[in-house]
Amino acid sequence: MKRHSTMYKVLTCLMIFALAFSVNLAGSKNSAEAKVRTPIYKNPDLPVGLRVIDLMHQMTLDEKIGQMVQPERTSVTQDDIRNYGIGSVLSGGGSVPQQNTPQGWADMVDNFQKGAMTSRLGIPIIYGVDAVHGHNNVKDAVILPHNIGLGAANDPALMKKIGSATAEEVRATGISYTFAPCLCAPQNIRWGRTYEGYSEDPKLVGKLGTAVVKGLQGNKNSKGFLKGDKVVTSIKHFVGDGLTKNGQDQGNVTEYSDKEIQKFIKPYQKAIKAGARTVMVTYSSINGLKTHGDRHMITDVLKRDLGFTGFVISDYNGPQQIVPGDFRASMKQSINAGIDMFMIPNDWKQFLTVTKDLVQKKEVSMDRIDDAVYRILRVKFENGLFEEPYADRELVAKGVGTQEHREIAREAVRKSQVLLKNKNKVLPLKKNGQRIFVAGKKADNMGYQTGGWTISWQGGSPNWGGAPEADLTKGTTIYDGIKNAAGKNTKVDYSADGSGAAGHDVAVVVIGEPPYAEMFGDRTDLGLLQEDIDLLNKVKASGVPMVVLLQSGRPMIVTDQVKDWDAFVASWLPGTEGDGVADVLFGKYQFTGKLSYTWPRNMTQINTHDKSNPLYPIGYGLTTKGK
Numbered sequence: 001m002k003r004h005s006t007m008y009k010v011l012t013c014l015m016i017f018a019l020a021f022s023v024n025l026a027g028s029k030n031s032a033e034a035k036v037r038t039p040i041y042k043n044p045d046l047p048v049g050l051r052v053i054d055l056m057h058q059m060t061l062d063e064k065i066g067q068m069v070q071p072e073r074t075s076v077t078q079d080d081i082r083n084y085g086i087g088s089v090l091s092g093g094g095s096v097p098q099q100n101t102p103q104g105w106a107d108m109v110d111n112f113q114k115g116a117m118t119s120r121l122g123i124p125i126i127y128g129v130d131a132v133h134g135h136n137n138v139k140d141a142v143i144l145p146h147n148i149g150l151g152a153a154n155d156p157a158l159m160k161k162i163g164s165a166t167a168e169e170v171r172a173t174g175i176s177y178t179f180a181p182c183l184c185a186p187q188n189i190r191w192g193r194t195y196e197g198y199s200e201d202p203k204l205v206g207k208l209g210t211a212v213v214k215g216l217q218g219n220k221n222s223k224g225f226l227k228g229d230k231v232v233t234s235i236k237h238f239v240g241d242g243l244t245k246n247g248q249d250q251g252n253v254t255e256y257s258d259k260e261i262q263k264f265i266k267p268y269q270k271a272i273k274a275g276a277r278t279v280m281v282t283y284s285s286i287n288g289l290k291t292h293g294d295r296h297m298i299t300d301v302l303k304r305d306l307g308f309t310g311f312v313i314s315d316y317n318g319p320q321q322i323v324p325g326d327f328r329a330s331m332k333q334s335i336n337a338g339i340d341m342f343m344i345p346n347d348w349k350q351f352l353t354v355t356k357d358l359v360q361k362k363e364v365s366m367d368r369i370d371d372a373v374y375r376i377l378r379v380k381f382e383n384g385l386f387e388e389p390y391a392d393r394e395l396v397a398k399g400v401g402t403q404e405h406r407e408i409a410r411e412a413v414r415k416s417q418v419l420l421k422n423k424n425k426v427l428p429l430k431k432n433g434q435r436i437f438v439a440g441k442k443a444d445n446m447g448y449q450t451g452g453w454t455i456s457w458q459g460g461s462p463n464w465g466g467a468p469e470a471d472l473t474k475g476t477t478i479y480d481g482i483k484n485a486a487g488k489n490t491k492v493d494y495s496a497d498g499s500g501a502a503g504h505d506v507a508v509v510v511i512g513e514p515p516y517a518e519m520f521g522d523r524t525d526l527g528l529l530q531e532d533i534d535l536l537n538k539v540k541a542s543g544v545p546m547v548v549l550l551q552s553g554r555p556m557i558v559t560d561q562v563k564d565w566d567a568f569v570a571s572w573l574p575g576t577e578g579d580g581v582a583d584v585l586f587g588k589y590q591f592t593g594k595l596s597y598t599w600p601r602n603m604t605q606i607n608t609h610d611k612s613n614p615l616y617p618i619g620y621g622l623t624t625k626g627k
């Protein structure tokens, strides 16, 4: 890193000058005072660059390499952090403390932090978590709509509010780092992570992702940058995670030229300009080269061309995929590619030994290690971690799931709903004097409504792969919302299997996908589930007009069924605030959502990237007063 090592030398000279100056100053005072002079790196009034250099000068090679690894919370102890000088710890999806409350989280994180603060140099850890639609691991936190719904809402000011609210809930658990936002622009909705993308359009992704970074991290140049109730972001997954063939998760990008891939780098450029301080690398490959080992993409494009000065973090065991079965070769290639922080949940001790061996055998340069450590320490200093390493107990006391945050989420829900059909103005529903029939188990189940990355990695249940639980976490279901919105002489009946619709004025039928995350959501067929087709047929047989809500992580193939529906709403994965859906169903607010993805007619259109004649085009969406 030529450019960096020059800077490193300049900063070293500056630091020596500052050191000489401060010693001289201290010399003129009485010697006792000089003895207790704070080390430069612990002086918050000095420039971050100087503090980093001063600290690095005192670090051993082991301590430097220790900063570069991020074990999972279940495979590291407070003593390990102290003895190995570990730089960071993460909670993987659903990896929660015994007591899944703000207090429980803050106590757990502070316990790890104590190990760091009592290490030889007292370098704090930075603790990371996936707060990707609110602080979604934490019971009763506010769960926002997944990004596909926020793309339909397309409201940057709202995104900034969402970022701020999420940052407050993350800091309420003593954590200051989230692996979000995802800046993917999925091009094939067979991908199980489609819902993590705001849109297929990278321009819209850049606009909304930048807004949420500003909300999460605060203003880039203010003194308050990353202090107090703000968090460090990790824009992800750099780059091309949503471009793989057939939408295969962690797959290979083969259908896009370098020039076309530039379009998908643009959102990162915007978010970095807005101050994003870490970037997570994608598992996927470009033309067979794993991006985790791609020096051109990480060092030349991201660090040099985009001028990224934060740190680059690997994905969960991502580096090991470079040379399967050869840990040393994989680490060598990923370190030399320019990755700085290694998310190695379990084999972190092996990372420490292998990396030291690579440096001693000059297969990894000391300059490369210094570049990584410099970047990691800079982000920690900026984040105020050296001054405030422990949880802010006032924020912890404020807790998660506040009413203020629920209102923000409710606004996001109603703005995310997309009205795709409204025959004979069956919507809005009437607040008074109507008999409403709500059908489908998914209408009254928080597990379905929040989707993946909620309480557990796969969502739906605290136990991986468990059946979606109705009361997974605090919130209002769509059915709750309809009951809350209906006036006193409007009758609302409910049936999980759709029986009993006859005699009602209108039926609201909720269908959709079960929760899933990452590769578990990859599909070859996006037709409706048989259980939903059966539900629809049962209600259709009653002759009652049908308002169908599709609760899914992506467009699904509804071409054969939609002609039987009187109204059709894409609800996406709305999260905990079901009232927001009722807000537009009853016309308290107009529908304003617009599709941020093309809605295909059939699987052939998806598999051939044919967007020429979709069922609904990107940007489509009705209002309740018609178009």
Ligand code: GLC
Pocket (backbone or CB within 6 Å): 091, 092, 093, 130, 179, 236, 315, 316
């Ligand atoms: C996962 C995901 C990434 C997440 C990380 C930590 O595999 O790819 O988005 O941030 O691991 O949970």
